[in-house]
Amino acid sequence: TAIFVPFTTQELFDNGKESLYYGLNALSNNLIMVDRKKLKNPNGLILGTPGSGKSFSAKREICNAFLVTDDDILVCDPESEYAPLVERLHGQVIHISPSSTQYINPMDINTNYSEEDNPLALKADFILSLCELVVGGKEGLKPVEKTVIDRCVHKIYAPYFEHPCPETVPMLEDLYNALLTQDEPEAHHVAAALEIYVKGSLNIFNHRTNVDIDNRIVCYDIKQLGKQLKKLGMLIVQDQVWGRVTANRSVGKSTRYYADEFHLLLKDEQTAAYSVEIWKRFRKWGGIPTALTQNVKDLLASPEVSNIFENSDFVYMLNQANGDRQILAKQLNISPHQLSYVTHSGExxxxxxxxxxxxxxxxxxxxxxxxxxxxxxxxxxxxxxxxE
Ligand SMILES: Nc1ncnc2c1ncn2[C@@H]1O[C@H](COP(=O)(O)OP(=O)(O)OP(=O)(O)O)[C@@H](O)[C@H]1O
Ligand SMILES: [Mg+2]
Known part of the structure; x- marks a missing residue:
């Protein structure tokens, strides 16, 4: 018996109420059932080469979590592949594209948006990131530009905080108009750069939200956005998610967030910084984010971004490319034997x-x-x- 029973194998089996299935233990064939909420930090990463099964495993977890837990589920879907699942679960799929009539407003805010008394400080931070993406060149926004944007943000949200209701939520256009009334030439420069997003052909984010973003499972499909708009779209979706997480916290509910093709967000300094910030903040607010990416190198590119790696206690690692394997072995201290499980492994x-x-x-x-x-x-x- 001793020969056949590998009694040194470790198991992961938790029969708690909210534990989910993650596969079979390759050594003992026992079920792996765990509850990410019990981790010190439930943040998760799913890593693997194209076709290794990243999106598949995320969808499997979503389905499992939908049936077993009461959590809300949000998906950022740059490849338009989650819709069949979300529709099947009677969720809301939001198609964000220049030709779509479904809109989300990047200026959306709620009164719980931030822990401090001042939800606006955080929103201003987001709008700065957004402007940086739109206006900033290689060097990003200049100090004066940041100042005028911040000043205008406070101005345009004043009516909302006097009467918080959907009709008083500002739009990008309000920011644009406020910038034009400032004296500094920098303000006009920012306004000019914003114009295409307000009046021009990229004005999809200059509308009030007109879809059911309160469904239990929401999928933001951003496949139809072009390259430049995609980053903007992902940033805006992330902010929408943050809004939902904060609203859910006040009613004691967890929010799971899946970000597929996460590396797209890490290429720009500003969106990367904003994502890192979200990663750090989520846990305290009952958020359970999961990032999916092919590219481990991007994740470790800067000390700031590698923060995401260090703050994720759940890593679902599928087949790895040779270069990434070496990096991971070093970073995570895994043995050559363990590495063999992510070397030419199947889906x-x-x-x-x-x-x-x-x-x-x-x-x-x-x-x-x-x-x-x-x-x-x-x-x-x-x-x-x-x-069929
Ligand atoms: N656990 C699994 N069991 C059976 N088949 C699987 C499994 N995981 C993945 N597959 C198969 O592999 C295909 C590709 O998987 P998936 O779409 O998840 O790849 P991916 O890692 O997300 O790739 P990409 O980086 O291109 O998005 C799936 O459509 C499915 O047919
Ligand atoms: Mg995928």
Missing amino acids: GEGLLFFGNVILPFVDHFPKDLELYRILTTRLSEVVEAKH
Whole structure:
């Protein structure tokens, strides 16, 4: 018996009320069931080469969490692949694109938006990031530009804080107009750069929110946004998520947030900084963010961004490219044997980092289930499902 029972294997099995399935232990074949909320830090990363099963495992977790927990679920979907699942769960899919009539307003705010008495300080920070993306060149915003933007932000939100209701939430246009009334030439420079987003062809973010962003599961589909708008879109979605997290906290509810293709946000300094900030703040507010990315190098590119790595106690690591493997081995101190589980591994196979525990897992999802057809992105299978 001693030969056949590897009694030194470690297990991850928690039969708590909210524990979710993450695959089978590759050493013992026992179920891996854990509850990320019990971690010191529930923030998670899903890492792997293209096609290794990142999005698939995120969708599986979403489905599981939807059925088992009461948490709200939000998805930022740059590849337009979560809609079948979200629609099946009767959630809201929001298509954000220049030709769409579904809008979200980047200026949305609620009175719980920040812990301090002044929700506006945080909102101003977001709007600065947004302007930086739009106006700032390589060097970012100049100090005077920041000052005038901040001044105008305070001005345009004044009516809202006097009478907080949907009609008094400002729009980008209000910011634009306020900037034009300032004396500094810098203000006019920022306004000129904003113009295309207010009056020009990129004015999709200059509308009041007109979709049900309070559904229990919301998917922001930003695939149709061009390259420049995509970053802006992701930033705005992240802010919408933050709004929801803060609103949920006041009613004692957790919010799960999935950000696919997360590396897109890490390329620009400003959006990266904002994402890092969110990452740090989420936990205290009952947020459970999960980032999916192919590119480990981007995650470790700067000391600031590697913060995200250090602040994630849940890492679902699928097959890794050679260069990334070396970096990860060093960063996470994993043995060559453990590395073998993420070397040329199949779909849904890899290493799970849960707090201090590292376990190899296998999750071969049965392909004959209806759920599989909803989760898959393989073109031939998607087409087949459509014909049925
Ligand atoms: N656990 C699994 N069990 C069975 N099949 C899987 C599993 N994970 C992934 N697959 C298969 O692999 C395909 C690709 O997976 P997925 O879309 O998750 O890749 P990805 O890592 O998100 O890739 P990309 O970086 O291109 O987005 C799925 O459509 C599915 O057919
Ligand atoms: Mg994917």
